[in-house]
Amino acid sequence: MLVVMKHGATPSQVGAVVQTIEELGYRARPMPGRQRTTVGLVGNDGRVDAARLDSLDGVLRVIHVSQPYKQVSREWWPDDTVIELMNGVRIGGGEVVVMAGPCAVESEAQILTTARRVRDAGATVLRGGAFKPRTSPYSFQGLGEDGLRLLAGAREETGLAVVTEALDPQGVELVAEYADIIQIGARSMQNYSLLRAAGRAGKPVLLKRGMSATIKELLLAAEYIVFEGEPRVILCERGVRSFDDHARNLLDLTAIVSVKELSHLPIIADPSHGTGARSKVSPMARAAIAAGADGIIVEVHPDPPSAVSDGAQSLTPDQFDRLMREIEPIAQAIGRSIAVPKEVLAGR
Ligand code: PEP
Ligand code: MN
DSSP states (O other): OEEEEOTTOOHHHHHHHHHHHHHTTOEEEEEEOSSOEEEEEESOOTTOOHHHHHTSTTEEEEEOOOSSOOTTBTTTOOSOOOEEOTTSOEESSSEEEEEEEOSBOOOHHHHHHHHHHHHHHTOOEEEOBSSOOOSSTTSOOOOTHHHHHHHHHHHHHHOOEEEEEOOSGGGHHHHHHHOSEEEEOGGGTTOHHHHHHHHTSSSOEEEEOOTTOOHHHHHHHHHHHHHTTOOOEEEEEOOBOOSOOSSSSBOOHHHHHHHHHHBSSOEEEOHHHHHOSHHHHHHHHHHHHHTTOSEEEEEBOSSGGGOSSOGGGOBOHHHHHHHHHHHHHHHHHTTOEEOOOHHHHHHO
16 A cells, blocks of 8 residues: 655654554555655555545545555556666666676686676676576585685676675575675575565665566565565566477566566566577577666676586677677667666766
């Protein structure tokens, strides 16, 4: 439920609304806007007597949010959420953000070489897993904290922001110490204790769609994170299971459009996991940007055949250079541009 205050409502009138909501046993979330303040009632509001709020001084109207997810819905907040990273890059505004890097951090040389190449090509966020969710327990599980340290070193040298995955609630704090964005992987999208921990860690969260999750389930997962106090959630379409095995997954481009209609949160696309094959990554990256994605996350490896994970879907640095040149005019055609880091902007 949303209580919309009249233009010019006083702080004490807003305070009275907050107090009434709390007396009713709910949490109140005041949201000052450009025109007027709105106070959100957080919780299952089915039995709330709207008349009690409607009649308070300074209240313009009370709106029921019809979706099961509340705070992430467009009904709750009509403007696009824009998330600013430590390097000045903004996700969810007019710019398209490119995140790139290996599937897993393997060594200092590997992550530094990749970071330099993707930065030179125009990426602004470095990806790389230090804790890897692997289908088999015998597969490489990641370098752990050593991998996080290597990512932080690459950030230091290149100015790229870092996104990396947290696998479990106990690991979130450690990842948050090093990362600029905490990634929640597809396999963890409905790990609710992990979502809650990520929502309390004080860092933006990249939430990947589960491979069999509906958009409603994705948005409800995001709601867990926002409910815990972290509004900076970036959604990610990374492909879903399909009846057809011609590609690893089915990258659902309509999801980008649907999410934009239903939610104010930014959404990016992962054409690497979404297709599973190097030859398909760049075409689907281009298509995702044309469909309105706020960014892409792409696996790049200096020597894909030697990659410990996801080599078959990793672009070479040269292929990534080409992709970066291709997407600029696509972004421009729909009135957007590719995000560039602050220091590059300053030098222009
Ligand atoms: C990854 O980003 O390397 C990854 C494991 O992705 P997903 O969770 O989408 O499978
Ligand atoms: Mn991967």
